Amino acid sequence: MLPDLTTLSDFRNALAQAPGADADARAACEDRNGQLTKPPGALGQLEEIAIWYGSWRGTARPEVRAPQVIVFAGNHGVTARGVSAFPAEVTVQMVANFKAGGAAINQLAQLADARMDVHALELDRPTADFTQGPAMSEEDLLAALRTGWNAVDPASDVLVVGEMGIGNTTSAAAICHALYGGEPGDWTGRGTGVDDEGLALKTAVVAEAVALQGSRDGLEVLRCLGGREIAAMAGAIAAARVLRIPVILDGFICCAAAASLARLHDQALDHAVAGHQSAEGGHQALLARLGKAPLLSLGLRLGEGSGAALAIQVLKGALACHSGMATFAEAGVSDG
Numbered sequence: 001m002l003p004d005l006t007t008l009s010d011f012r013n014a015l016a017q018a019p020g021a022d023a024d025a026r027a028a029c030e031d032r033n034g035q036l037t038k039p040p041g042a043l044g045q046l047e048e049i050a051i052w053y054g055s056w057r058g059t060a061r062p063e064v065r066a067p068q069v070i071v072f073a074g075n076h077g078v079t080a081r082g083v084s085a086f087p088a089e090v091t092v093q094m095v096a097n098f099k100a101g102g103a104a105i106n107q108l109a110q111l112a113d114a115r116m117d118v119h120a121l122e123l124d125r126p127t128a129d130f131t132q133g134p135a136m137s138e139e140d141l142l143a144a145l146r147t148g149w150n151a152v153d154p155a156s157d158v159l160v161v162g163e164m165g166i167g168n169t170t171s172a173a174a175i176c177h178a179l180y181g182g183e184p185g186d187w188t189g190r191g192t193g194v195d196d197e198g199l200a201l202k203t204a205v206v207a208e209a210v211a212l213q214g215s216r217d218g219l220e221v222l223r224c225l226g227g228r229e230i231a232a233m234a235g236a237i238a239a240a241r242v243l244r245i246p247v248i249l250d251g252f253i254c255c256a257a258a259a260s261l262a263r264l265h266d267q268a269l270d271h272a273v274a275g276h277q278s279a280e281g282g283h284q285a286l287l288a289r290l291g292k293a294p295l296l297s298l299g300l301r302l303g304e305g306s307g308a309a310l311a312i313q314v315l316k317g318a319l320a321c322h323s324g325m326a327t328f329a330e331a332g333v334s335d336g
């Protein structure tokens with residue numbers, strides 16, 4: 001059950017108290033995996049995915065029946081600094097495209113038989129330019145977290161969260177730089193396609209923002225350097241953790257949202273796998289910080305939840321084998 005979020009402390013407490021995976025189910029999944037008609041380990045990463053998934057769903061023969069994809073959209077004051085190759089009005093235009101079924105994520109969600117929801121967060125009220133001060137007030141942060149928190153269908157059995165927000169790779173890079181340090185250029189990339197000059201400007205903007213507001217607390221970093229859609233993704237990933245719904249993480253922005261939760265609590269992302277490695281500059285380093293190996297690496301850099309939605313097919317493949325295969329005993333095959 002999902003508690004109401006009335007304060008930011010409620011959020012911190014719910015995450016800290018969230019139940020872990022089912023240890024008995026994990027043991028049963030491992031046992032079954034060891035009996036299936038294949039050489040040990042021959043299904044590679046698929047085996048670990050099936051065991052991970054079964055342990056969160058509490059069963060040795062799990063299936064995916066009700067995937068949910070949620071796309072959150074937000075606008076960013078930092079776009080005034082010229083950090084994106086596209087104008088800010090593309091955010092609202094793409095929301096219309098999502099609602100009409102015309103975006104990449106619509107096709108990939110449909111292919112996965114996933115329910116898809118779209119939440120546009122106050123697009124006519126962009127966050128403040130975080131090179132000047134905090135992107136959001138505490139009230140705004142709580143509202144955005146709550147949008148994500150309440151968007152998760154408790155009946156879903158795997159969750160993908162995606163985003164749309166012109167300027168948000170700058171926000172995600174600032175979040176990573178604040179959380180993990182290093183050089184600002186370790187975390188910046190070309191986003192929608194800025195040139196060398198644009199990338200240098202973006203890196204300078206990230207350096208400026210983090211020099212001004214260098215908190216290392218997960219929620220403060222989200223408030224000062226994040227965006228509404230990024231906070232909403234964090235809210236949804238946290239709600240899924242409380243509800244024991246496995247999550248497939250998407251690209252750089254989604255993983256920056258997830259990183260803020262990892263800073264709040266060590267086990268905050270135990271229910272999550274990395275769907276793919278995006279082409280965005282800092283994503284590989286971010287996945288390494290999160291300790292997550294991507295299921296796919298196809299050079300995508302779209303966002304919207306696209307890479308993670310595609311990775312639902314990999315999860316389904318893992319579960320089809322784990323839950324459907326015969327054991328050595330059932331098939332009369334000699335084991336090794």
Ligand SMILES: O=C(O)c1ccc[n+]([C@@H]2O[C@H](COP(=O)([O-])O)[C@@H](O)[C@H]2O)c1
Nearest residue numbers: 084165167168169191192251252278303
């Ligand atoms: O998911 C990713 O890794 C990713 C990488 C590059 C760009 N994007 C998408 O592009 C938009 C942000 O790019 P930008 O250049 O405006 O910061 C935003 O709508 C994201 O969904 C997404």
Ligand SMILES: Cc1cc2nc[nH]c2cc1C
Nearest residue numbers: 086090164192302303304
């Ligand atoms: C057209 C377009 C589609 C997107 N989808 C996610 N981010 C995007 C950015 C742009 C520019």
